[in-house]
Amino acid sequence: MKKTYIAILLALAILPLTVMNTHAALTFKDVGTTHRAQASINYLAEGGIVTGDSNGNFLPDKTVTRAEAAAMIGRAVGLNGTQRTTRFPDVASQSFASGYIQSAVDAKIISGYSDGTFKPNNPVTRGEMALLISRAFNYNATTTASAASALMSRGIAQGITANDFGYNANIKRSDFAVFLARSINYKLRLSPQVSFNIETEVTASSLNIRKGPSTAYGTVGGIPQGTKVQGAYIVGDWMYIRTSTLEGFAHRNYLNGDYIPGDNDGSSIASQMIIIDPGHGGTDPGATGLGIREKDVVLDTGLKVRALLNKTPFKVTMTRQTDVFISLAQRVQIANSAKGNIFVSIHANAFNGTANGSETYYYSAAANPHVADSKLLATKIQNRLIEAWKLSNRGVKNGNFHVLRENNMPAVLVELGFIDNAKDNEKLKSPEWRQKAAEAIFYGILDYYKEKGFDVNSYYSIK
Numbered sequence: 001m002k003k004t005y006i007a008i009l010l011a012l013a014i015l016p017l018t019v020m021n022t023h024a025a026l027t028f029k030d031v032g033t034t035h036r037a038q039a040s041i042n043y044l045a046e047g048g049i050v051t052g053d054s055n056g057n058f059l060p061d062k063t064v065t066r067a068e069a070a071a072m073i074g075r076a077v078g079l080n081g082t083q084r085t086t087r088f089p090d091v092a093s094q095s096f097a098s099g100y101i102q103s104a105v106d107a108k109i110i111s112g113y114s115d116g117t118f119k120p121n122n123p124v125t126r127g128e129m130a131l132l133i134s135r136a137f138n139y140n141a142t143t144t145a146s147a148a149s150a151l152m153s154r155g156i157a158q159g160i161t162a163n164d165f166g167y168n169a170n171i172k173r174s175d176f177a178v179f180l181a182r183s184i185n186y187k188l189r190l191s192p193q194v195s196f197n198i199e200t201e202v203t204a205s206s207l208n209i210r211k212g213p214s215t216a217y218g219t220v221g222g223i224p225q226g227t228k229v230q231g232a233y234i235v236g237d238w239m240y241i242r243t244s245t246l247e248g249f250a251h252r253n254y255l256n257g258d259y260i261p262g263d264n265d266g267s268s269i270a271s272q273m274i275i276i277d278p279g280h281g282g283t284d285p286g287a288t289g290l291g292i293r294e295k296d297v298v299l300d301t302g303l304k305v306r307a308l309l310n311k312t313p314f315k316v317t318m319t320r321q322t323d324v325f326i327s328l329a330q331r332v333q334i335a336n337s338a339k340g341n342i343f344v345s346i347h348a349n350a351f352n353g354t355a356n357g358s359e360t361y362y363y364s365a366a367a368n369p370h371v372a373d374s375k376l377l378a379t380k381i382q383n384r385l386i387e388a389w390k391l392s393n394r395g396v397k398n399g400n401f402h403v404l405r406e407n408n409m410p411a412v413l414v415e416l417g418f419i420d421n422a423k424d425n426e427k428l429k430s431p432e433w434r435q436k437a438a439e440a441i442f443y444g445i446l447d448y449y450k451e452k453g454f455d456v457n458s459y460y461s462i463k
């Protein structure tokens with residue numbers, strides 16, 4: 001039965017253009033074309049991922065139940081939704097969501113309660129939503145906090161304030177639709193950027209590219225056998241791909257190539273580009289004191305961090321690797337065009353000879369989708385640096401610096417110590433201590449990725 005269903009689905013995936021576009025764009029009476037979530041709701045409705053009530057309303061302000069969440073996510077990633085008996089006494093086989101609940105539980109996207117029930121009518125919180133989406137889309141998050149940062153770093157969700165994701169607030173149908181639509185279609189995201197780093201090729205004689213990951217979505221065009229395409233990420237049996245002229249979803253059965261499902265969309269460390277930014281350089285010496293210059297200290301430290309990262313699958317780009325002057329705007333440009341995933345700027349302070357200690361900055365602003373990740377990275381590096389150098393701990397701070405504010409990725413700025421302070425200078429001028437600082441930054445980066453759900457344990461032995 002299931003095989004037949006799949007065969008029909010596959011046949012539909014390569015049908016010619018003429019039979020398509022049977023699904024006109026839907027609009028709900030209470031959503032229309034002006035509701036703030038209308039683009040997302042209508043996108044999902046076109047693929048049958050969300051439906052309204054019998055009066056043609058979507059009920060955007062209603063709280064999402066666990067049964068609804070399982071059904072919407074299940075339809076989005078193509079789970080088997082055939083209504084059937086479940087393992088839960090409180091989910092009858094006639095329930096509209098019974099099939100999706102059972103499939104989502106089997107796929108470990110959602111789980112029941114320890115008393116054996118599912119509680120299908122319980123509301124879903126924002127924290128739970130983040131975890132469900134992270135699991136369904138393979139974002140490798142293990143906690144609600146890492147799931148929330150996985151969504152925020154992809155431009156799928158924002159916190160309700162700069163420092164609060166609103167984990168415990170119940171989520172409304174309109175907001176759930178927005179987050180789900182953005183997970184499926186990156187063009188709906190706050191910062192619509194993905195890397196097309198999966199190389200693959202069309203094996204069907206003609207392959208339809210669709211607006212969404214199911215045959216319910218209309219086509220945007222067709223591509224012939226042998227066309228080389230680049231994939232960005234996977235949604236169920238579909239891949240978001242692009243050619244030189246087209247972008248959209250293609251069925252994975254008609255694409256070959258050596259990609260690993262799940263090993264995409266930034267979930268493997270080999271996909272992660274680390275930007276190391278040694279401050280100053282060339283005509284700009286930075287801070288000076290007690291016979292040494294900031295530009296030399298931070299360049300040497302940055303090169304040592306790169307040497308450590310080069311012993312791992314991480315990719316690295318330096319904004320400078322020699323004693324040259326680079327403007328702040330150029331540093332950001334280098335980072336963005338290298339498609340950096342994190343940005344680490346390295347500096348040393350100077351003040352009055354008395355001030356001393358290490359500190360790490362990030363930029364905190366409500367509109368920035370990377371605040372939580374920037375703060376996490378700053379905290380991890382600061383903790384490691386204090387442990388390694390044991391200078392006074394000036395803490396993790398909010399700093400409105402160009403390279404932190406203008407970067408399109410989590411970004412931090414480390415001030416190793418005060419060059420004009422005798423005690424700090426002892427460390428800054430020593431190549432051995434600079435190696436310790438480089439290791440601290442490296443371990444801080446590993447700590448950050450570990451908390452984000454990446455498997456980095458084997459790299460802690462690197463020195």
Ligand SMILES: [Zn+2]
Pocket residue numbers: 279280286287294347348
């Ligand atoms: Zn500086």
